Amino acid sequence: MGTVALRMLFGDPGKYLGLVFGIAFATLLMAQQAGLFIGIIGRTVSQIVDVREADMWVMDPRVKYSDVNEPMTDTQLYRVRSVEGVAWALPFLRNMGTVRSPDGILEQILLIGVDDATLAGVPPKFVLGDLDALRAPDAIAIDKSGFMRLWPDAPLDLGREVEINDRRVRVAAIVDASAPFATSPVIFARYSLALNLAAQRRSQLSYVIARAAAGHDAAEVAARIAAETGLQATTSAGFARMTVLYFLRNTGIPINFGITIALGFIVGAAIVGQTFFLFVVENLKQFGALKAIGVGNLAILRMVLLQAGVAAVTGYSLGIGMAAAFFHFVPRANDALRGLVLPWEVAAGVAAAVLAIIAVASFASVRRVLVVDPAIVFRG
Amino acid sequence: MKRPSFVRHILPVAAGGALIFAVWSIAAADRARPLTDPVLPPPSNPFPAAIAGSGLVEPSSEIVAVATELGGVVVRIHAKEGEDLPQGAPLFEIDGRVYRANLMQAEARAANAAAAVQRIDRQIAQQRALAAQAGTSVAGAAAERERAEADRARFQELSRNEFASRQRLDSAVADSRRADASLQGARAGAEAARRQVDVLEAQRVEFDAVRLEAAAQLARAQVDVERTVVRAPIAGRVLQINVRLGEFAQAGAPATALALMGNVAPLHVRVDIDEVDAQRLRPGAPAIARLRGDSRIASALSFVRVEPYVVPKRSLTGGTSERVDTRVLQAIYAVADPAFPAFVGQQVDVFVEAAPRR
Numbered sequence: 019m020g021t022v023a024l025r026m027l028f029g030d031p032g033k034y035l036g037l038v039f040g041i042a043f044a045t046l047l048m049a050q051q052a053g054l055f056i057g058i059i060g061r062t063v064s065q066i067v068d069v070r071e072a073d074m075w076v077m078d079p080r081v082k083y084s085d086v087n088e089p090m091t092d093t094q095l096y097r098v099r100s101v102e103g104v105a106w107a108l109p110f111l112r113n114m115g116t117v118r119s120p121d122g123i124l125e126q127i128l129l130i131g132v133d134d135a136t137l138a139g140v141p142p143k144f145v146l147g148d149l150d151a152l153r154a155p156d157a158i159a160i161d162k163s164g165f166m167r168l169w170p171d172a173p174l175d176l177g178r179e180v181e182i183n184d185r186r187v188r189v190a191a192i193v194d195a196s197a198p199f200a201t202s203p204v205i206f207a208r209y210s211l212a213l214n215l216a217a218q219r220r221s222q223l224s225y226v227i228a229r230a231a232a233g234h235d236a237a238e239v240a241a242r243i244a245a246e247t248g249l250q251a252t253t254s255a256g257f258a259r260m261t262v263l264y265f266l267r268n269t270g271i272p273i274n275f276g277i278t279i280a281l282g283f284i285v286g287a288a289i290v291g292q293t294f295f296l297f298v299v300e301n302l303k304q305f306g307a308l309k310a311i312g313v314g315n316l317a318i319l320r321m322v323l324l325q326a327g328v329a330a331v332t333g334y335s336l337g338i339g340m341a342a343a344f345f346h347f348v349p350r351a352n353d354a355l356r357g358l359v360l361p362w363e364v365a366a367g368v369a370a371a372v373l374a375i376i377a378v379a380s381f382a383s384v385r386r387v388l389v390v391d392p393a394i395v396f397r398g
Numbered sequence: 399m400k401r402p403s404f405v406r407h408i409l410p411v412a413a414g415g416a417l418i419f420a421v422w423s424i425a426a427a428d429r430a431r432p433l434t435d436p437v438l439p440p441p442s443n444p445f446p447a448a449i450a451g452s453g454l455v456e457p458s459s460e461i462v463a464v465a466t467e468l469g470g471v472v473v474r475i476h477a478k479e480g481e482d483l484p485q486g487a488p489l490f491e492i493d494g495r496v497y498r499a500n501l502m503q504a505e506a507r508a509a510n511a512a513a514a515v516q517r518i519d520r521q522i523a524q525q526r527a528l529a530a531q532a533g534t535s536v537a538g539a540a541a542e543r544e545r546a547e548a549d550r551a552r553f554q555e556l557s558r559n560e561f562a563s564r565q566r567l568d569s570a571v572a573d574s575r576r577a578d579a580s581l582q583g584a585r586a587g588a589e590a591a592r593r594q595v596d597v598l599e600a601q602r603v604e605f606d607a608v609r610l611e612a613a614a615q616l617a618r619a620q621v622d623v624e625r626t627v628v629r630a631p632i633a634g635r636v637l638q639i640n641v642r643l644g645e646f647a648q649a650g651a652p653a654t655a656l657a658l659m660g661n662v663a664p665l666h667v668r669v670d671i672d673e674v675d676a677q678r679l680r681p682g683a684p685a686i687a688r689l690r691g692d693s694r695i696a697s698a699l700s701f702v703r704v705e706p707y708v709v710p711k712r713s714l715t716g717g718t719s720e721r722v723d724t725r726v727l728q729a730i731y732a733v734a735d736p737a738f739p740a741f742v743g744q745q746v747d748v749f750v751e752a753a754p755r756r
Contacts, residue, residue: 028405038409070434091724092452093672093711099443099450099747100675102754106440135691138436149437229433231442246755332413339416342423359427365420 019313023321026301027328033297037329038336040293041372044286045337048279049360049368050344055275057358062265063258064196064357065112065130065204071138072227073236075257076107076243079250083264084257085199087112089221090249097247098226103234104243108133109209110225113216117203119180123168127182128204131212131224139227140193140206147176147191152208157190158182163353164203165192182215197357199265283371290333291379294326298383302390310392318387326380334372338365441693441747444686446754449675451726453667453687453748455740457660458732459632464657466628468492469649472641477657479639483630489657490639492647494626501619508616511609518605522598529591532584539577539584546570546577634661637742660742665733667699669748670726673708678752685731685750689740693747697738699731 027034066075066084076098078088098107111131118124132139137149145162152159165174178189187207195204207215213222228243228251230236236253243251252260266272298305305318345360402408443450470492477489553570556562628647630636638658641647647656667687671679685699704727711726729750733740740746 028403031405034405035409038413067431070431071436073433091711093670093724093726096450096452096670097672097675099441099749100448100752102447104443106442108436108440133436133440135693136436136438136440138440142434229440332409335413335417335420338420339413342416342420345427346419346423360420360424362424365424 019317019321020324022308023324024328026304026321027297027325030297030300033293033300034329036293037290037297038333040286040289041330041333041375042337042340044282044290044375045334045368045372046340046344047282047286048371049338049341049364051275051278051282052364052367053341053345053360054358055271055279056361056364057355058199058275059262059265059271061197061357062199063261064198065128066254066258066261068141068196069110069139069227069254070142071136072108072229073254074104074228074230074240074243074251075110075254076226076228076240076247076249076251077224079248081250083261084112085261087224089219090223090226091221092223094223094247094249095226098228098243098249098251101239101243101246103231103239105229105231105234107226107228108136108138109223110139110227111209111212111216111222112224113212114202115182115205115215115217117168117180117182117205119168123180125168126200126202127164128198128200128202129182129212129215130204130206131209131216132206134208134210137208141195143194145192145194146174149191151176151190152206154188154190156185156187156211157207158187158211159191159193159206160189161195161204162192163197163356164195164205165189166353167201167203183217185214187211187215201354283375286372287375287378290329290375291382294329294376294379295383297325298322298387302386303395305387306390306392306394309390310395315388319384322380322384322387326376330372330376334369337372338368341365341368438691439693441688441690441749443749445684445749445751447752448749449671449678449752451669451671451675451729451748451750453669453731453746455733455742455744455746456666456668457634457637457662457742458664458666459634459659459661460666461637461742462631462634462659463651463655464489464628464631464659465651466492466625466647466649466656468497468622468625470494470626470647472643472645472647475639475641475643477630477636477639479636481636483633483636483659485630485633487630489628489630489636490641490647491627494623497619497622497626501616501623504612504616504619508609508612511605511612515602515605515609518598518602522595522602525591525595525598529588529595532588532591536581536584536588539581543574543577543581546574550574628656630659632659632661634659662742664736665738665740665742666702667731667733667746667748669729669731669750670711671729671750673725673727676708676727678755679704679727679729679750680752681729683751685748687731687733687738687740687746687748689738690745690747695739697733697735697740699748699750700734702730702732704729 063084076094078090080088095107095109098104109131111129113129113131115127115129116124117127130139137152140149140152140159147159151157160168162174168180169178174192176189176191179186180189181187182205193206195206198204216222230239237256240251240253240256243249308318342360345358349355349358472490473493474491475489476491477483477487483489550567550570550573553562553567557564557567636657637660638655640654641656669685681704682701685701687697687699689695708725708727711724731748
């Protein structure tokens with residue numbers, strides 16, 4: 019019976035291809051948009067996840083997300099260190115700045131200051147130079163796309179000089195930092211240098227990054243830090259969640275992407291449903307003939323489901339392949355989209371959506387088959 | 399062999415290939431972000447419960463900013479930075495020519511004044527001799543007067559009996575009167591000579607005072623000469639010398655000290671403890687200092703004292719301007735490990751054991 023079903027399906031290449039490409043493009047649209055959405059919203063926490071050493075963040079209680087911080091007094095670092103279960107705590111400065119150069123560069127940057135000794139908080143992947151280069155006087159590390167933004171036509175190299183806050187600094191390393199939400203170049207410097215590069219404020223300590231001691235749960239230690247110091251303390255994941263939720267609540271990003279994804283689902287469902295329905299209706303004679311020779315309803319249902327399933331699997335495979343190709347090749351070629359990937363959760367979610375589409379379409383169509391009169395074969 | 403059909407053969411193969419690519423691409427995407435360790439271990443707390451603070455290494459004598467009382471051009475530098483000196487060892491010298499000239503002048507004045515006193519002593523002795531001489535003149539005049547008086551009495555007697563001429567009597571009377579006058583004159587002379595001794599003695603007191611003044615000035619000039627050599631006020635290490643040959647060393651307390659000294663055995667650590675943690679500090683609790691830059695290098699600390707005055711924290715984190723953001727309690731600890739490779743002025747991370755909260 020399966021062979022018959024497939025013969026029916028492939029016997030009408032126009033509708034079959036319509037089905038397959040309808041599903042493929044619905045899949046592509048949903049997967050691509052969902053992947054972009056997750057990638058873009060994930061960029062809001064780039065500077066959190068790039069700090070690979072720490073599992074806790076401590077900040078002023080008023081801070082709602084990572085982009086806007088309220089500096090704390092220097093002694094808060096030591097108060098965090100005093101809390102039981104904290105293996106270590108280090109300062110972390112995050113500030114906006116302006117980079118200038120005599121040959122015409124003027125760009126806003128994201129300035130990150132990390133502990134002088136340990137340099138904890140600099141992303142581990144270096145394109146040029148190494149971590150120790152940051153220990154030199156006036157040395158900074160810049161992210162790769164930031165470098166390309168400042169010097170669009172130049173090859174990646176070290177030793178270029180720019181001014182930040184009237185201080186000369188030298189590019190000593192190029193790092194592979196995660197893309198920030200805003201497109202500013204990200205500049206890393208030692209804390210003491212970053213203090214001089216940042217605008218003078220009464221207090222400067224943006225964040226304290228900390229690690230829970232072995233045998234302590236980061237969430238518990240964070241709660242203890244909050245209780246003992248009166249600061250806000252959270253795990254890295256918790257801070258990322260806070261930041262993502264802030265952007266979800268306060269920007270139009272989720273609505274925009276949500277609409278596109280929903281349109282992908284609705285249009286896909288409409289096209290596929292309609293095409294499949296037409297396919298089934300056009301093949302009612304064949305189904306009638308099968309019924310006339312005594313094929314049961316259950317077998318017919320299985321045939322329809324097999325037809326729908328083959329179309330769905332083929333279409334989904336093509337669509338997800340195209341989406342994967344997009345995320346595989348485009349972010350490598352286009353710097354603005356760097357770091358975007360197709361999460362497996364999206365692929366699985368889209369598969370579930372395709373399954374829903376195909377289930378709706380087949381169940382809508384199969385009713386006609388089940389109630390068809392075998393005598394239809396003998397009519398005009 | 400049939401021609402391959404698009405829908406039966408090419409499409410399933412393409413779909414299969416696309417799916418395999420998608421699975422591979424998703425699996426290959428590096429999304430794992432495992433927790434890594436910093437390249438150097440950050441300072442960690444070795445105690446179950448502790449107070450952390452930033453510490454500043456200082457000499458156990460605290461830092462002594464050496465000053466000069468006399469301003470002047472530096473002509474010689476004796477001490478080298480890093481040298482361990484005993485108390486009183488010369489550090490540097492300012493130009494002392496004027497002060498040495500002043501000393502010579504004062505010496506001359508003192509000699510002069512001493513000579514003046516000697517001279518007046520001799521004058522007094524001479525005057526005393528003159529007074530003694532005048533005394534003998536009085537005795538001679540008195541004897542002459544006695545003789546003249548006796549002559550007069552004798553010639554009065556003789557002239558009454560007219561054994562002697564009147565003229566002889568008159569002559570004897572005149573002699574007697576002259577002898578009287580001579581006696582009085584001699585007495586006045588003797589008195590004057592005595593008075594002259596008094597005058598000289600009074601003058602001697604005056605000259606003696608001048609001599610003492612000159613001696614005091616001499617002592618002062620000597621002190622000035624000594625002060626041109628600035629000496630180590632304590633036994634300890636020379637931490638910094640801020641004067642160079644030919645520079646003018648300003649007297650008093652200039653903004654930049656001329657030289658810094660301190661006793662570096664043992665070193666002390668001045669720990670800033672946030673005022674909100676101050677009540678948790680137990681004097682005498684064990685403590686540890688970790689070197690910035692490599693926290694594996696550490697030394698135990700022994701408690702010395704707590705400064706009972708809570709001061710505004712000075713921001714030493716490298717900012718260009720000093721910012722006061724909070725107040726801190728300063729506790730002083732001694733570095734127990736003599737091999738702890740810290741320099742004076744270096745910052746260290748300190749953990750002091752504290753009672754657990756609650």
